[in-house]
Amino acid sequence: MQRKDVDKKYKWHVEDVFASDEAWEAAFAALEKKADFAKFKGTLNTAEGLLAFYRADEAFSLEAMRVYLYAFLKHDEDVRVTRYNSYLAKIMSLFTRVGAETAFVTPELTALPDETLDRFIADPRLKDYDYALSRIKAHKRYTLSEKEERLLAQAAEPLSAAGDVFEMLDNAELNLPEIEYEGKRTQLSHGLYSLIMSGKDRAKRAEAFKLYYSAYGKIINTLATTYYGNVKKDIFYSTARGYSSCLERALFEEDVDQAVYERLVRAVGKGTPILHRYMQVRKEALGYDEMHMYDIYPSLVDDAELRLPFEKAFELVLQGLAPLGEEYLSLLKRGKDEGWIDVMESEGKRSGAYSIGIYGVHPFVLLNYQETTHDVFTIAHEMGHSLHSYYSNGNQPQVKADYTIFVAEVASTVNEVLLLKYLLKTSTDSNLKKYLLNYFMDMIRTTLFRQTQFAEFEQKAHAAAEGGEPLNKDNLSAIYLDLNKRYYGDAVTHDEEIATEWARIPHFYRSFYVYKYATGITSAICIANRILREGESAVADYKKFLKGGNSTDPVSLLKIAGADLTTDVPFEDAMREFELALDEFVKL
Numbered sequence: 001m002q003r004k005d006v007d008k009k010y011k012w013h014v015e016d017v018f019a020s021d022e023a024w025e026a027a028f029a030a031l032e033k034k035a036d037f038a039k040f041k042g043t044l045n046t047a048e049g050l051l052a053f054y055r056a057d058e059a060f061s062l063e064a065m066r067v068y069l070y071a072f073l074k075h076d077e078d079v080r081v082t083r084y085n086s087y088l089a090k091i092m093s094l095f096t097r098v099g100a101e102t103a104f105v106t107p108e109l110t111a112l113p114d115e116t117l118d119r120f121i122a123d124p125r126l127k128d129y130d131y132a133l134s135r136i137k138a139h140k141r142y143t144l145s146e147k148e149e150r151l152l153a154q155a156a157e158p159l160s161a162a163g164d165v166f167e168m169l170d171n172a173e174l175n176l177p178e179i180e181y182e183g184k185r186t187q188l189s190h191g192l193y194s195l196i197m198s199g200k201d202r203a204k205r206a207e208a209f210k211l212y213y214s215a216y217g218k219i220i221n222t223l224a225t226t227y228y229g230n231v232k233k234d235i236f237y238s239t240a241r242g243y244s245s246c247l248e249r250a251l252f253e254e255d256v257d258q259a260v261y262e263r264l265v266r267a268v269g270k271g272t273p274i275l276h277r278y279m280q281v282r283k284e285a286l287g288y289d290e291m292h293m294y295d296i297y298p299s300l301v302d303d304a305e306l307r308l309p310f311e312k313a314f315e316l317v318l319q320g321l322a323p324l325g326e327e328y329l330s331l332l333k334r335g336k337d338e339g340w341i342d343v344m345e346s347e348g349k350r351s352g353a354y355s356i357g358i359y360g361v362h363p364f365v366l367l368n369y370q371e372t373t374h375d376v377f378t379i380a381h382e383m384g385h386s387l388h389s390y391y392s393n394g395n396q397p398q399v400k401a402d403y404t405i406f407v408a409e410v411a412s413t414v415n416e417v418l419l420l421k422y423l424l425k426t427s428t429d430s431n432l433k434k435y436l437l438n439y440f441m442d443m444i445r446t447t448l449f450r451q452t453q454f455a456e457f458e459q460k461a462h463a464a465a466e467g468g469e470p471l472n473k474d475n476l477s478a479i480y481l482d483l484n485k486r487y488y489g490d491a492v493t494h495d496e497e498i499a500t501e502w503a504r505i506p507h508f509y510r511s512f513y514v515y516k517y518a519t520g521i522t523s524a525i526c527i528a529n530r531i532l533r534e535g536e537s538a539v540a541d542y543k544k545f546l547k548g549g550n551s552t553d554p555v556s557l558l559k560i561a562g563a564d565l566t567t568d569v570p571f572e573d574a575m576r577e578f579e580l581a582l583d584e585f586v587k588l
């Protein structure tokens with residue numbers, strides 16, 4: 001379909017951001033003039049000076065984000081249009097310029113004495129910035145002299161080489177072999193690999209698995225060296241700044257206690273027997289004597305597609321999310337009726353789905369709705385992000401509105417869990433029920449277990465290197481294989497290839513990142529359960545979380561909604577849900 005032929009009611013209202021390209025260009029020109037921050041240099045040591053800077057910075061970013069949003073949305077409507085590519089490039093380069101111009105801010109603030117920062121934090125005029133300033137103050141003990149900081153800043157680019165090399169190998173020069181697919185010989189790609197892995201053709205899966213890993217295997221020493229380089233970079237930063245470990249540094253940056261990480265690893269480790277049982281059930285359901293790692297991806301249930309037109313799907317989402325109360329539902333409806341969502345696929349449109357929420361404008365959602373069951377969940381998921389943005393933007397000052405990655409997947413997953421439970425309760429179609437249970441179990445396997453397995457790998461690899469043990473393909477693969485056996489158990493045949501899976505995970509070049517997926521789904525399951533159990537009071541607490549933006553540390557925010565990651569409760573909740581789903585699946 002061409003975009004011009006899509007019914008207007010299925011298109012988002014970009015005109016809510018700017019009425020026209022001309023209006024955008026005028027706004028951009030004005031913004032370029034406004035971007036003048038050099039004059040604030042040396043003025044941040046008084047409350048008045050700091051306030052003046054913050055006000056100018058906020059006014060700039062309010063407008064700049066709007067300008068960015070318009071370019072971003074127009075670009076995604078049809079990525080082939082060069083005009084919007086250039087709009088995007090223009091605003092990005094302005095951001096780069098302003099970033100360089102305001103680089104003095106953090107060092108200047110960090111250099112202030114504690115007493116001055118305390119005075120700022122207590123100053124009612126600077127109330128909106130109290131959390132940000134308290135983080136600046138906390139960072140002081142890990143901040144070095146001006147000269148050393150300058151050196152560290154200069155080292156950032158060369159130190160990112162390991163990650164750059166991996167990206168180049170993985171995306172361009174890995175040389176994945178050819179495979180016969182749908183009657184044609186084509187070169188294997190990451191996309192085709194996952195398509196084959198979730199497909200029904202077992203021989204093809206086995207073939208792709210061997211071919212894929214053989215490509216990594218040919219350069220495994222290079223990949224181990226690259227990954228070790230990345231770990232050494234982490235060690236360099238953490239020792240230079242005086243952290244006790246790389247993990248401590250990564251969590252400090254997010255204001256999360258290391259105990260949360262350790263609790264996650266411990267609690268999920270305790271839950272692995274349920275995953276082992278799920279693997280056993282999967283093996284029996286598939287009727288295999290031996291189940292390999294390439295057999296764990298396909299859905300166990302065929303054709304449970306709801307095939308609902310968008311309006312009906314949206315109705316179903318509203319029914320599923322009814323426990324969140326009238327206000328939440330009316331906002332969802334508003335989103336649908338007032339042009340937040342771009343529903344249909346059309347030529348040139350960006351694929352996939354996302355939600356984007358910018359301060360001062362309503363959220364926007366991109367879908368490529370195809371009437372599958374999964375697509376109905378995508379509506380609930382993306383609208384979860386949108387309402388989180390809507391509530392935070394509407395209830396926090398600009399600087400505290402943007403929620404962080406740590407909590408970003410919670411609202412979306414709460415919605416998925418609520419919808420899932422509603423469908424399981426109301427559906428009489430046992431095939432659909434089996435499909436949904438399988439969907440849920442795989443969500444827990446991939447988001448909770450797999451990401452925790454990754455988290456544990458990163459922790460062990462860093463700890464080994466920090467202890468003076470050089471990393472190489474042998475010890476990295478030994479750590480990974482051991483974890484894989486521990487997580488998946490005896491029902492799975494652990495082919496030698498899987499020991500090298502660490503070598504192909506791009507997220508490992510962003511150390512200690514993936515655990516947030518695991519704490520996110522854990523929190524979401526816990527919150528959804530509480531909402532179903534306690535009703536109104538739980539919803540009221542949940543809304544406080546949704547309205548919380550980044551007003552304080554993420555663990556405290558989640559605690560307001562009832563997910564207390566400083567206890568075992570949310571983790572036990574998630575494991576119980578997994579087990580209940582498995583029991584129900586077996587019964588059906």
Ligand SMILES: [Zn+2]
Nearest residue numbers: 381385409412
């Ligand atoms: Zn999401």
